[in-house]
Structures are given as structure tokens and as C-alpha cells.
Amino acid sequence: MDAAEVKKMAREFGADLVGIAPIDRLQNQPANRNPLAISDRTKAVIVVGHRIMRGTMRGIEEGTNFGSTYGCFGNNWMEHEFLSRTAYLLTSWLEEQGAEAIPLLPGTETTGQNFPDYRVVAEAAGLGQVGKGGFFLTPEYGHRQRFAMILVDAELAPDPLRQVDFCASCDACVKACPLQAITVGNDGTTTLDVDLCRRCQNGASPKPGTCDQVDRYAAACGRACMIALADQVGNQFAQPFRKRQAWSIGLRGDKQLDGEKVAFVGGVCPKQ
Helix, strand or coil: CCHHHHHHHHHHCCCCEEEEEEHHHCCCCCHHHCHHHHCCCCCEEEEEEEECCHHHHHHHHHCCCCHHHHHHHHHHHHHHHHHHHHHHHHHHHHHHCCCCEEEECCCCHHHCCCCCCHHHHHHHCCCCEECCCCCEEECCCECCEEEEEEEECCCCCCCCCCCCCCCCCCCHHHHHCCCCCEEECCCCCEEECHHHHCCCCCCCEECCCCCCCEECCCCHHHHHHHHHCCCCCCCCCCCCCCCCCCCCCCCCCCCEECCEECCCHHHCCCCC
16 A cells, blocks of 8 residues: 555545645644654545535525535535545545554634644645635635544555645735735734634624634635636636625624625525
8 A cells, every 4th residue: 555546545435635744743733733643554645525506605695595505515414524534434444454544623722622734734635725815725716625534553665745826916815805804914824713703794704613613715815716726726617606796794784884885696695
């Protein structure tokens, strides 16, 4: 069993992205984020990713459907059905090869357990980098993917690190946030006000106990990021995503923000 064979099987089991991080890139992580705290036999971490289909965000973009499009196919089922199945099948295959493998979905220390940060691990696996808005960005899909991790006690050739510099001259996600929950400091670093973000009615979904404490992929900031990167990522589409001015809702459910009129699809204020 080698790295090439592992990647081949991961893709056969449904992964759109797969990378391998050697443990030496992660061994200095804090105890509650360190793979070695889960198993001191860990020699590599395999990261598998499923792309979030652009079409799952259509209902939120139009303000017509939040639950059965993105809520299921882009969020809950994506993690707990599709991505989990890929991780399960690959873990089973690894065990058939004689390797002990430990599958993990992203989580945080708030669950009372040790969980590696998927962003750190995915970067160490050569899949991309975290962008200005806090999203993990890949050259293939921008911010449109979710990850699972598999700790393995076998030596596997690592992937080279990749530089993904989509954000140097872009602040689309910052400008798109109706609540101004993303701020950029003088040194260029960004800060996300998670408490404010949890109150967002623009496509965000609170997810306590996970690395993404608020799911923002299809929120106003996430959709703005996707649109800004449309011509830069590998996954291309025949038609542009946005067809009209974006709708947005303030903290009080108002239709006016910063003194400017906000357009709502069909003249109706969308609700989750």
C-alpha cells in the first residue's frame, strides 16, 4: 500500500479531493488539536474532501429554499451521509491492508474531546490555505468543500504544500457581510465576530461543537467569496451564479442597511 493507491481508492469511494499530511507537520499542534493525542501511533493523516455543489446554494441565493437544498445536500447530509460514507469505506479498505485507521469528522475542543483542526490538517496535506474570510480555499473549488480526516499508523508519502493566494487584493466576503461581522486589522489579519455571526439571517447556520461554529458557506459572505473566485478555480460553470442584486437582512430583520435600499427577490424578506 502506497500513497498513490490510497488516493486512487479515496476517489473511487467518492472523494473529490484527497491529500496526505505527514505527522511531523502536525506534531507541534496543541494537545487538544494534535493527532498524536488521539493515537501516538499516527504517522500520517489522510484528508478527504467532498465538494459542495454550487446548485445547493441556489435556493438561498434566490431566497426561496433554505432547508432541502443547501440545508440537506450542502450541509447535514453532506457531512453525515456522503462524506462520512467515503471516510468509512476508505478506513475499511485501509484496515484490510493491515493499517489501523481512525476516521474523524471536524470537531472542536468544545465537545470535550481531542479534535485536530481540519483547516490546519488540510493545509498540511497540501490541499490549500485559509483565506481572508476564514474559509479554507482550494484551487479546485474555492471555499466549496467539506473535509474528513483519517489518522493512519502507516508511512505514506506526503503531498507538497500549496500556496493559494486568492485574497491578496480581494475583500468580497468582508464587504458582503450585512452585519459587518468580519473586520480587517491594520496588519491585514481578519477577525470574525462569531457571536454576531450566529445571529445572521443571510444563509448562515450555527453549528455548536464543530470547527465551523457557524456554517457560512452559503451565507452572504460565502456566496460573495464564491462569486469573486468564479474565474479562478478549476470547477467552472457555463452561467454566472448571481442573476440580480443580493438580498440581505439586518439584525432586526430590516430591509435597509447603512442607508441603502436592499433588494429582495420577489419583494419578500426571506426567512430560514
